[in-house]
Amino acid sequence: MSKRQANRSVVIGTIGADAHMIGGWVLEKAFRAAGFTVAFLGAVVPQQEFINAAIEIDADAILVSSMYGMGVLDCEGLRQKCIEAGLDDIILYAGGTVAAPLEIEKNWPEVERRFEELGFDRVFPNTCTAEGAVAALKADLGIVD
Amino acid sequence: MSKRQANRSVVIGTIGADAHMIGGWVLEKAFRAAGFTVAFLGAVVPQQEFINAAIEIDADAILVSSMYGMGVLDCEGLRQKCIEAGLDDIILYAGGTVAAPLEIEKNWPEVERRFEELGFDRVFPNTCTAEGAVAALKADLGIVD
Amino acid sequence: MDKQVKNVRLSDDRFFKIRREEVLPQWETGRQIEDLDECVAAAKELSEGKNYARRFMEARDKGVQLLTPQFGRTLTEYMIEGLTHVETEGGLAPDGMWIIFSDSYTRKLDFAKAAAGIERSRREGMSMLNGWPIVNFGVEEARRIRRASQVPMTLNSTDEDGRLSSEIALAAGWNGANTRSLQECISHCRDIPLEEEIRINQYESRLAAIYTERGVPICTHNCCNCTGYDTPGYRAFVVVSQSLLGAEQGIKYMFLEHGLNMSLIQDVALIKTSERLCREYCARFGYGDVDFFTGGYPYLGAWPPRLEEAHAMIAWNAAIAILAGCTTAILKSEDEAFATPTKEGMAGSVRLARHLQKVAWGQTLPDCEELRTEEAMIELEVRTLMEKCLDAGDGDMAVGLCLGVEAGWIDTMFSPWRHNKGRVLVMRDAQGAVRYWDPGDVPLPREVKEYHLEKLAGRAKKEGRELDFQMVTADLQFASILPGT
């Protein structure tokens, strides 16, 4: 999937007005343990900060956590901003509890459809473990240890 | 419904090998309080005992409690036995948790169909209160106090 | 004191004579288990790694609390399907065990009716009996079920005479039996004299002991479900008195199955006191090597007919078993108010209770004044009854029990058994504890009597009305009536 040389580096943070950061914290520990450089931005992170951090560490991927239910709204436009910033092929993941209505959250194909439309490469439910996230990114980056 | 002069008397008991008697006990108290003569037979009562008691007190009705799930089986033949004993028009009620399989118990029209087939006048789920049972019998006997 | 029965171990001669002449001939499948050596050998092999008593010991040593769901459907296929479902989907294995229900015809030895029920179930494609008719199916089918399950199993075929059922169950590698006598009469019987019931059960207890002596430890259930509406003093007395009967026959592992009244502190007090007194009385009579395990049996009164309320009941009953530090929590299901439990319902209960255990982290109710008082009251009542029995029976518990029931100083409410006087009146107090409103002829120590009445006065005060009979009736359905109905 990735067209570039993997750099083993990720940006992790919780987007928008979302204050949840425990999931991101767990992810940070796991990615560091897996040998990644991590820019961990905490919570309540505006889109632009993700991009700035990605440029700064030359990130392979941005891992957007969204827990509070408005991820479908907060993630709009991120892919475009990435492209504008020259991060054309950066991998975008979203994860958490990304939709406030149960109708959507329990209809996972619909969640996937929406995030694909938003230009994300993958989206994860909150049952995804940190190890699962690491494994997925490694696979997408073609990293075999 | 009743073709005879109501006598305000009932037989109450739990049929077959069924040892549950608290429901019957509650019914007994309620029918006595409502001015009925009650022959309370307790639990583990064979069909014939119901009939003997009904004859003895010249009962308007036999109230068969069946809790342990095999009421559909235990009640077979009671109507015939009544008829043979000359209790042609005696009212027969069944009540409790009359069927072991949830498929039947949660499909009340099916329970009703089966008890109608067995010659019962009414069948009650275990959410029926003692007062409800008294009211039903009074109605069927045409008793208005 | 002209009782035939005595609390004396059955001789081997007597045991095998009864076995041959009385028990195995009860139904044709008795023939399959004539060779007791073969049975023991098969049981040993079949329950290897799934032994009931050993699992209890292991769990206690590791500080793990087990879960015990209950299940029973007419046909063997339904059984295997159900057990497998609960063990895998419900996550019962490995920290669980089974209580398997037989049906009520089987329990009354009416095997012809059970046969008709099997037939009928096949025809209707549904389970028309309220349990699995173990005697009709016989030992090979029971072994098939044993093989299909990953966890220890015991049979609940409680009624007058469970001897043939237990023979088949033990021969199939299910490793539980029953230490019953008063419990059964009170719960399920109508006419049988207690003497006869004790005699019958001496056989079952001895059977369990023989398996144990031959290398297949059997753990019997010594239970106090009674009418489902008994004071903890009565319940504990039933358990303690039965422990002496079972121990005399050589039982080494006893599971004390305590019917819960859903009154947290009183239930915990019941569980602690009855275990303590079982140990004490057994030791006093020289049965020093009996080991006891404890369990909470979910409320035996009317359950609510809706999912969330039923889940509240499952949770609260499990919470009491957890807080009492029981070896296992027995489970009812969301189907309780309706019909025999489904596999889905039981799997749900296991999930719920397992998660509760997880989030409760094994915390137990700490020792405290209130608990001590309840324990003391139960203990006083039990001691009074036990001593009175032993006195009346000249040191023989079996004799004393019979005399006590006859005289009515052993008594409870709501039994279908005609030998029970039923003169006591029982009611809940303001905190839901079960009290004697009228102890009838039960020789309650004055202190206990006053304590109960004082507690009931608290309820009258709280509700601003005199105690009355309506309260007794309302208590019976307090947990089953949904709000707004």
Next chain:
Amino acid sequence: MDKQVKNVRLSDDRFFKIRREEVLPQWETGRQIEDLDECVAAAKELSEGKNYARRFMEARDKGVQLLTPQFGRTLTEYMIEGLTHVETEGGLAPDGMWIIFSDSYTRKLDFAKAAAGIERSRREGMSMLNGWPIVNFGVEEARRIRRASQVPMTLNSTDEDGRLSSEIALAAGWNGANTRSLQECISHCRDIPLEEEIRINQYESRLAAIYTERGVPICTHNCCNCTGYDTPGYRAFVVVSQSLLGAEQGIKYMFLEHGLNMSLIQDVALIKTSERLCREYCARFGYGDVDFFTGGYPYLGAWPPRLEEAHAMIAWNAAIAILAGCTTAILKSEDEAFATPTKEGMAGSVRLARHLQKVAWGQTLPDCEELRTEEAMIELEVRTLMEKCLDAGDGDMAVGLCLGVEAGWIDTMFSPWRHNKGRVLVMRDAQGAVRYWDPGDVPLPREVKEYHLEKLAGRAKKEGRELDFQMVTADLQFASILPGT
């Protein structure tokens, strides 16, 4: 000690100036509530018979425990439909009350985004915001909701600045507001200095007091949900310190909302200790007439994604609130792991918890050694922190709080707030109690520190391994991971 903020009551002048210049202009709907007299009059009428504080008092007097479900959807129609459903189908009325969620854009004063969310919800026919955007809808819609519900209501719009939200809520006859400061920064903020947060909240507290003084009693939430993973010592400190800030502004009714860690004894100890210390500190500073009510807020960590496990959580959290004798039990629902609660989910929770209350008969955890020890440890920690703050702040709690956070001797784990040092490390012990593994710069009395470490050593021993960082991480998800996954 050059802090701008002081724990001093806002003058009316200052209050109304802020109201006019800072609060009402935050969004156009502010204009609708310019006339405070009209607002108070309307609130009085609308909450007649449904007053939040009065309902608490009444319930306490009658010995009834209330239930408090939570709900918030984007559109007013969804709100009314949901409240009605839970009140009738769930049986919430009459012994219940509501916490209504606003959405997170509203909480961050991003009303433009909230407007877009409303639009989007209409278009999609679904609730796309995680709560009801009270500011965008304004006071008349809030009054419509008030009229539709039969029970008292309060707003949860917790974040930096809830002033305009609370203005609208109070003017609509919802009678709750928040006594917040440290709680909010720790839970929801990123950058705001504590001084500023305290200043903002002095306004909200004063507003609640003004309504109260004018005849509409307002009960504020003083809460310690914090990060959801805090020691009870920290939680109690947050509540006690905030009580002084709120009381100074004239608040007379405070609801102490305690985030539960699901450790029975420790949680009960938290609830008892924090109420006791709130009363004591308030009295010491001359706020003798503040009344306190208590509630348990269900576990604020990861929930399990399946019905039965979620029901176990609902039951256990409610059981803790019951056993602690709380005035109300706040409820989460089976939807917790997935999305904002549905009306069906919340109705189910109400049923479950109500039935649990019924079968628990109001029993509470008796006083006992273990409870006393936990209480003593929490009390020591809180006193140490309180005194240190008062010392540093020269008797001014607001100043002391700010200095403590700055210096890092007030500290917790996992806050998104950058002013929190986050040097402490917290972990569960063998009984699930939350302990300091590393207290960082928190000045724990030696006794407390040793107690925590000793308890953690118990866990290491039980699990047969050294304490490690993996345990910290695993603890975060201990209640959400289903067996076999």
